[in-house]
Amino acid sequence: MSGTPRIVTAHWGDDGVVPYEGYVRAGGYEGLRRALSMSPEEVIAEVKASGLRGRGGAGFPTGLKWSFVPQDTGKPTYVVCNFDESEPGTFKDRELVEREPHQVLEGIAIAAYAVRSHLAFIYCRGEFLWPGSVLRRALEEAYAHGVLGERVLGSDYRLDVVLHRGAGAYICGEETALLSSLEGYRGQPRQRPPFPATEGLYASPTVINNVETLCFVPHILRNGASWFTGIGPERSPGTKVFSVSGKVERPGNYELPMGTPFRVLLEEHAGGVLGGRALKAWTPGGSSTPMLTAEHLDVALDFESLQQAGSMLGTGAVMVMDETDCIVEAVRRMLRFYAHESCGKCTPCREGTWWVSRVLDRIEAGLGRPEDLALLEDLPGNLLFRGFCPLLDGAVSPLASGLRYFREEFERHVEERRCPFTGRGPSTVAPEPPAPAPPEPAPGPVPLSEVLR
Numbered sequence: 001m002s003g004t005p006r007i008v009t010a011h012w013g014d015d016g017v018v019p020y021e022g023y024v025r026a027g028g029y030e031g032l033r034r035a036l037s038m039s040p041e042e043v044i045a046e047v048k049a050s051g052l053r054g055r056g057g058a059g060f061p062t063g064l065k066w067s068f069v070p071q072d073t074g075k076p077t078y079v080v081c082n083f084d085e086s087e088p089g090t091f092k093d094r095e096l097v098e099r100e101p102h103q104v105l106e107g108i109a110i111a112a113y114a115v116r117s118h119l120a121f122i123y124c125r126g127e128f129l130w131p132g133s134v135l136r137r138a139l140e141e142a143y144a145h146g147v148l149g150e151r152v153l154g155s156d157y158r159l160d161v162v163l164h165r166g167a168g169a170y171i172c173g174e175e176t177a178l179l180s181s182l183e184g185y186r187g188q189p190r191q192r193p194p195f196p197a198t199e200g201l202y203a204s205p206t207v208i209n210n211v212e213t214l215c216f217v218p219h220i221l222r223n224g225a226s227w228f229t230g231i232g233p234e235r236s237p238g239t240k241v242f243s244v245s246g247k248v249e250r251p252g253n254y255e256l257p258m259g260t261p262f263r264v265l266l267e268e269h270a271g272g273v274l275g276g277r278a279l280k281a282w283t284p285g286g287s288s289t290p291m292l293t294a295e296h297l298d299v300a301l302d303f304e305s306l307q308q309a310g311s312m313l314g315t316g317a318v319m320v321m322d323e324t325d326c327i328v329e330a331v332r333r334m335l336r337f338y339a340h341e342s343c344g345k346c347t348p349c350r351e352g353t354w355w356v357s358r359v360l361d362r363i364e365a366g367l368g369r370p371e372d373l374a375l376l377e378d379l380p381g382n383l384l385f386r387g388f389c390p391l392l393d394g395a396v397s398p399l400a401s402g403l404r405y406f407r408e409e410f411e412r413h414v415e416e417r418r419c420p421f422t423g424r425g426p427s428t429v430a431p432e433p434p435a436p437a438p439p440e441p442a443p444g445p446v447p448l449s450e451v452l453r
């Protein structure tokens with residue numbers, strides 16, 4: 001929409017900025033040039049003053065994270081760009097990379113300079129074949145033009161960037177599981193503390209940032225921290241890219257100032273609910289953030305306001321459900337995802353997500369038992385904060401919020417013994433094929449008397 005400030009998506013629609021020359025023509029690498037003219041401490045101070053908060057889900061202040069990196073440890077320092085983007089509903093990092101790959105590389109180079117790192121990694125989600133090739137080409141260009149390598153932009157600073165493709169696992173977006181995977185181990189989370197800033201990749205100080213977070217950094221260096229703090233609310237400054245999907249007229253990524261009411265995103269940008277139907281539910285930041293309802297249309301999209309409303313900004317992935325959507329089915333699908341993606345390290349998550357998923361399967365199939373609702377209501381309290389990592393808390397979100405706002409839909413499924421939205425139930429579902437006959441019992445040992453007879 002015209003009139004709204006766009007920062008990291010300002011050049012979307014102009015394919016000319018994909019190659020190096022076009023990016024530079026549009027002012028690219030000016031932020032890195034300015035950073036190199038400052039001391040690393042000054043760069044960190046500038047990013048700290050901007051109030052930039054991580055866009056990967058947790059919203060941790062970026063400059064503060066960089067300031068935790070110890071110097072003179074005798075070990076190398078690493079920077080890792082988290083391009084795993086596997087939170088359901090999120091597709092902003094992919095488009096940021098595809099449309100302006102050098103913007104991410106510039107952010108990585110500034111972050112690396114700020115923490116005195118000479119080796120950075122991009123952890124690219126396994127399924128991202130095309131975005132991965134776009135990045136590879138951009139990396140080749142950056143080396144060819146002296147943006148990376150021995151003398152970054154002609155300075156004394158040296159930086160190498162390695163593109164690493166993951167194998168495709170949701171948990172590998174979690175920063176410590178990502179590090180395990182990058183080191184060649186199974187992608188499972190590690191104990192925190194120590195946090196990666198002090199003990200990360202190969203037990204060395206490591207900064208991990210999301211793609212979108214890093215994309216803001218060149219602009220902050222180019223325009224100054226106070227320019228950035230002038231956009232959005234005081235505690236959530238800047239803009240945010242919202243990935244809107246589901247029942248809307250115009251799904252897509254929209255960059256808006258933090259604090260924009262959800263109604264504006266939905267009605268003015270995404271074109272409203274599909275077919276003019278009524279809004280039923282929406283997630284503000286992917287499936288792991290508690291869903292909200294039509295009562296929350298005027299909630300501001302920023303870290304604090306969404307927390308006050310009982311949810312979270314997360315990745316800014318807004319999934320919209322309308323009056324025809326079955327919440328039980330939506331929650332069932334989300335839980336099935338978490339049960340599948342649980343890394344299996346701890347019992348509450350490995351077993352809990354699977355059991356919840358089973359109960360939801362039978363409720364949606366019209367086979368729910370009266371006691372299932374009490375069981376489901378009991379489960380969030382038993383699972384929340386019981387996992388080794390936040391994946392399990394994320395899995396609880398759709399279940400707990402679904403029950404909080406739409407309990408009567410769960411009740412109807414059980415009472416009517418069918419899904420009230422699709423009409424499917426045991427009588428409309430093809431009967432299960434008969435169980436295969438049990439195998440013939442293995443013959444027992446032949447008595448010795450028989451053998452000798």
Ligand SMILES: Cc1cc2nc3c(=O)[nH]c(=O)nc-3n(C[C@H](O)[C@H](O)[C@H](O)COP(=O)(O)O)c2cc1C
Binds near residue numbers: 055060084209
């Ligand atoms: C289960 C799980 C999955 C995650 N997936 C991603 C992801 O795909 N991309 C991402 O940037 N952060 C992801 N995160 C958050 C990261 O652990 C980490 O907080 C983030 O990369 C830090 O970057 P930021 O400070 O720039 O947001 C995930 C966290 C959890 C618990």
Ligand code: SF4
Binds near residue numbers: 344350
């Ligand atoms: S909570 Fe789930 S994903 Fe996290 S460590 Fe435990 S089993 Fe793995």
